[in-house]
Amino acid sequence: MRIAIAGLLHETNTFADGLTDYAAFEHKGAFPGLLKDQEILQTLRGVAMCTGGYIAVAEKSGMELAPLIWTFAQPSGTVRHAAYTRLSTELLDKLRRALPVDGVLLDLHGAMVTDQCEDVEGDLLQQVRSLVGPRVPVIANLDLHANITARMAHAATTLIGYDTYPHVDYTERGAEAANLMAAILKGAVNPVVAYRQVDLLIGPPRQCTLQGPMADAFRLVHELERQAGIISITLAGGFPFADIRDAGVAVVVTAHADAALAQRTADKLADYLWSRRHDFRVPLTPVREAIDYALRTKRGPVVLADGSDNPGGGAPCDGTVMLAELVQANVPSAVVAIIVDPEAVAQAHRAGAGHQATLVIGGKTDTRHGSPLTLTGDVRWVGEKDFVNKGPMMTGMRVRMGRAAVFVVNHVEIILTENSFQPFDCEALRCLGIEPRERLLIGLKSAVHFRADYQPIAAKIFDLDTPGIHFPNLFKCPYRRLRRPIYPLDEIPANHGPIRS
Numbered sequence: 332m333r334i335a336i337a338g339l340l341h342e343t344n345t346f347a348d349g350l351t352d353y354a355a356f357e358h359k360g361a362f363p364g365l366l367k368d369q370e371i372l373q374t375l376r377g378v379a380m381c382t383g384g385y386i387a388v389a390e391k392s393g394m395e396l397a398p399l400i401w402t403f404a405q406p407s408g409t410v411r412h413a414a415y416t417r418l419s420t421e422l423l424d425k426l427r428r429a430l431p432v433d434g435v436l437l438d439l440h441g442a443m444v445t446d447q448c449e450d451v452e453g454d455l456l457q458q459v460r461s462l463v464g465p466r467v468p469v470i471a472n473l474d475l476h477a478n479i480t481a482r483m484a485h486a487a488t489t490l491i492g493y494d495t496y497p498h499v500d501y502t503e504r505g506a507e508a509a510n511l512m513a514a515i516l517k518g519a520v521n522p523v524v525a526y527r528q529v530d531l532l533i534g535p536p537r538q539c540t541l542q543g544p545m546a547d548a549f550r551l552v553h554e555l556e557r558q559a560g561i562i563s564i565t566l567a568g569g570f571p572f573a574d575i576r577d578a579g580v581a582v583v584v585t586a587h588a589d590a591a592l593a594q595r596t597a598d599k600l601a602d603y604l605w606s607r608r609h610d611f612r613v614p615l616t617p618v619r620e621a622i623d624y625a626l627r628t629k630r631g632p633v634v635l636a637d638g639s640d641n642p643g644g645g646a647p648c649d650g651t652v653m654l655a656e657l658v659q660a661n662v663p664s665a666v667v668a669i670i671v672d673p674e675a676v677a678q679a680h681r682a683g684a685g686h687q688a689t690l691v692i693g694g695k696t697d698t699r700h701g702s703p704l705t706l707t708g709d710v711r712w713v714g715e716k717d718f719v720n721k722g723p724m725m726t727g728m729r730v731r732m733g734r735a736a737v738f739v740v741n742h743v744e745i746i747l748t749e750n751s752f753q754p755f756d757c758e759a760l761r762c763l764g765i766e767p768r769e770r771l772l773i774g775l776k777s778a779v780h781f782r783a784d785y786q787p788i789a790a791k792i793f794d795l796d797t798p799g800i801h802f803p804n805l806f807k808c809p810y811r812r813l814r815r816p817i818y819p820l821d822e823i824p825a826n827h828g829p830i831r832s
């Protein structure tokens with residue numbers, strides 16, 4: 332059994348400034364850059380990503396893998412179409428050379444957009460399908476934030492989405508796809524797929540599967556998955572910061588040789604999500620209120636989630652609104668992770684560790700995340716740093732901060748970095764000698780992923796009401812291409828069902 336594997340992952344925030352180039356896919360930062368051939372197996376073996384799951388299943392079961400390319404660019408603005416076509420050409424050329432293969436496993440995100448194509452994964456799946464023909468199974472893993480289209484669902488044999496946010500099931504979902512591939516090739520299952528879209532947008536904090544309506548929805552998913560004849564159910568919360576027709580919630584049900592069962596099950600789940608739509612509204616807390624809570628209770632760590640500036644959703648990660656409030660509040664102990672600002676890092680390096688300096692920090696990418704702050708404080712540390720994730724998410728993945736600095740102003744430790752990454756793993760602090768359990772306040776540029784590692788140690792978590800292009804209430808997003816009406820942006824007629832085919 333010979334299976335081609337490839338990965339092409341990007342979550343495109345179409346509201347971000349600038350275009351994402353090919354170089355972003357080659358860049359070694361939070362992710363390992365553009366991997367080719369055996370490099371994929373060497374780098375991702377044992378790493379908590381879907382491809383790590385493919386490798387684990389293959390090595391256990393004797394499945395032969397033909398690795399093509401794998402790349403995961405840090406989420407950012409619209410991808411330049413030429414960058415996508417260069418990557419897809421490399422992938423398809425390698426696939427052509429690898430033929431004949433018995434199946435194809437694709438590690439995709441599902442929310443990639445170029446300046447010429449709203450549905451990149453649909454396009455890629457169709458090209459892979461036309462190359463291998465109608466009989467070869469093609470299974471794609473998708474992020475929980477995929478904006479799944481009918482084209483994607485129809486081009487693939489099936490789609491397997493993550494069941495968790497924070498995404499702590501990459502390896503499991505990859506293994507599920509690889510095991511399903513083996514079952515199909517042995518003739519044990521005959522998958523048929525039903526796809527349903529729901530006219531619902533959900534801000535990231537309410538897509539968290541640890542609590543609230545999304546936890547309830549996944550309980551239903553797992554209950555429905557236990558029905559005889561159901562192979563797998565994908566519920567995608569969608570990525571609302573992509574101004575495309577098909578952004579939002581979608582459901583894919585895979586059943587064994589029973590299209591009617593797949594359809595009924597997809598309808599049931601779509602109806603449920605629609606019935607809970609009011610519960611998906613996102614409650615946010617003003618920064619000052621969250622700081623006052625920490626000062627009053629004196630019990631830490633109180634985590635401030637600055638999700639509006641989450642680099643894991645394409646935001647610049649140099650927003651200053653939360654930082655300004657922390658510096659002004661004269662708190663006894665706080666850390667802010669991270670501010671991506673190569674200029675400020677260079678200033679800190681010039682000043683040197685142990686020296687006082689005045690730095691101009693953040694607010695440099697655009698005008699939507701606060702103004703640059705001129706702050707005088709102490710440079711505690713400068714250097715270049717890598718760390719390996721030790722928490723439950725993307726465990727084992729090496730993250731390169733690049734050049735970095737710890738700058739301390741009024742008891743606020745500011746972690747300044749050259750590279751952009753979402754600081755969801757406690758190692759981002761610990762590798763710099765900062766123990767998160769010992770801080771009263773921790774300001775994180777993360778919407779939800781941080782909860783995997785921080786929720787067990789946090790005294791309290793607040794989703795902040797800060798400005799930015801990842802602002803979870805969605806009413807401020809200047810949508811032009813999104814299908815309408817859609818909840819919660821529009822008044823929805825009472826007779827409007829959940830389903831759009």
Ligand SMILES: [Zn+2]
Nearest residue numbers: 474475476498
């Ligand atoms: Zn995601």
